[in-house]
Amino acid sequence: MLNCQKEKFFIAQDVTYLNGAYMSPQLRQVEEVGIQAVQRKNKPWTITPADFFKEVEALKLLFARLVHTDQPERIAVIPSVSYGIANAARNISFEKGDHILILEKQFPSNYYEWVDLARKKELVLDVVKAPDSLVDRGQAWNQKVMENIKPRTRVVAMENVHWTDGTWFDVAQISKKIKAQGGFFIVDATQSLGIFDFDQNLVQADAVIATGYKWLLGPYAIGCAYYGPAFDQGEPLEENWINKQYSQEFERILDYEESYRPGAARYGMGEQSQFVQVPMLCASLSQILEWGVAEMQAYCRGLVDQVLPLLDQKDLWIEKKDWRASHLFGLRTAGGFSPAVKQKLLDQKIFVSYRDDAIRVSPNVYNTKEDLIKLIETLRSAH
Numbered sequence: 001m002l003n004c005q006k007e008k009f010f011i012a013q014d015v016t017y018l019n020g021a022y023m024s025p026q027l028r029q030v031e032e033v034g035i036q037a038v039q040r041k042n043k044p045w046t047i048t049p050a051d052f053f054k055e056v057e058a059l060k061l062l063f064a065r066l067v068h069t070d071q072p073e074r075i076a077v078i079p080s081v082s083y084g085i086a087n088a089a090r091n092i093s094f095e096k097g098d099h100i101l102i103l104e105k106q107f108p109s110n111y112y113e114w115v116d117l118a119r120k121k122e123l124v125l126d127v128v129k130a131p132d133s134l135v136d137r138g139q140a141w142n143q144k145v146m147e148n149i150k151p152r153t154r155v156v157a158m159e160n161v162h163w164t165d166g167t168w169f170d171v172a173q174i175s176k177k178i179k180a181q182g183g184f185f186i187v188d189a190t191q192s193l194g195i196f197d198f199d200q201n202l203v204q205a206d207a208v209i210a211t212g213y214k215w216l217l218g219p220y221a222i223g224c225a226y227y228g229p230a231f232d233q234g235e236p237l238e239e240n241w242i243n244k245q246y247s248q249e250f251e252r253i254l255d256y257e258e259s260y261r262p263g264a265a266r267y268g269m270g271e272q273s274q275f276v277q278v279p280m281l282c283a284s285l286s287q288i289l290e291w292g293v294a295e296m297q298a299y300c301r302g303l304v305d306q307v308l309p310l311l312d313q314k315d316l317w318i319e320k321k322d323w324r325a326s327h328l329f330g331l332r333t334a335g336g337f338s339p340a341v342k343q344k345l346l347d348q349k350i351f352v353s354y355r356d357d358a359i360r361v362s363p364n365v366y367n368t369k370e371d372l373i374k375l376i377e378t379l380r381s382a383h
């Protein structure tokens with residue numbers, strides 16, 4: 001069982017940070033690695049051609065472990081989720097009238113690309129709405145997703161943990177259904193990977209995409225994506241030298257090469273060797289793997305379970321635990337939260353997010369039970 005890990009982060013004593021879904025705080029050791037990485041450029045003569053590859057390969061290995069695949073060559077380094085989604089969307093063939101299924105209010109980086117594709121290729125965009133009723137909401141939403149996978153559904157592109165309120169989707173079951181009919185399953189796992197177990201052996205998604213600055217505890221503007229065999233012959237968003245065969249051999253760089261390095265290497269961004277971000281993300285992933293994702297989720301579940309008795313479902317509503325995460329969940333109240341409530345939280349230096357009609361609470365291993373109690377008591381006293 002993990003203990004509170006707050007001392008490993010930079011978090012001011014008077015701050016109650018319950019907003020990891022917005023941006024993680026910095027791990028002290030990641031800052032240290034970042035400073036050293038910045039200083040490396042003071043001596044560019046120490047950066048060798050091999051360094052363009054070494055740390056990227058280490059990053060792919062770490063990310064592969066997180067998604068439970070033994071094929072690190074299936075991981076590509078990307079700058080953003082939108083980039084990762086665009087790579088996938090560009091490489092799925094459609095016939096006019098095919099359907100693309102997405103969730104209501106999923107993050108825009110996994111929305112606009114599909115809207116655009118649907119418009120250009122005359123496809124049908126099925127948006128699976130959240131149920132109106134709060135009774136068994138998560139379970140009912142999952143059911144609706146399953147029912148909406150129709151014979152013409154070509155792609156399901158969704159989050160496994162909804163970014164607004166932590167609703168959990170049974171992606172193994174959803175994947176099985178869409179893949180049984182030859183369709184594609186694309187997961188934006190940004191709000192789960194690194195804190196909530198995702199097992200590609202069970203899910204068998206065609207693409208799993210996540211940015212680094214939230215639950216991966218890394219820096220901004222770097223992420224990773226897994227692309228499965230269905231994308232092996234695809235066309236990447238950009239042509240860059242490093243994704244090509246033999247790119248390690250700098251002396252061959254002008255022997256212009258058609259073929260790509262194996263697996264998903266073709267989908268990696270240009271200048272993926274980012275000498276600052278890559279080692280920082282490696283450091284944070286190493287820490288996460290050392291703690292253990294299941295242990296981190298269990299830690300958060302332990303915190304939430306202890307304060308559940310303080311929530312009565314009329315006053316402050318929370319999803320049943322089987323249908324939500326414990327590191328990210330929405331609290332709802334009839335009529336929504338007033339600006340006065342938001343101000344009171346700010347005054348108390350309690351940081352959460354407001355997404356849709358919910359207060360989005362997102363703790364991690366640096367939080368304590370007292371942090372959640374402080375939040376709930378402040379909410380109670382403010383309305």
Ligand SMILES: Cc1ncc(COP(=O)(O)O)c(C=O)c1O
Pocket residue numbers: 021022079080081082083107109159163188190191211
């Ligand atoms: C579910 C989800 N996906 C993706 C992102 C970020 O997307 P991008 O990397 O394209 O900016 C966020 C940011 O809040 C998110 O919550």
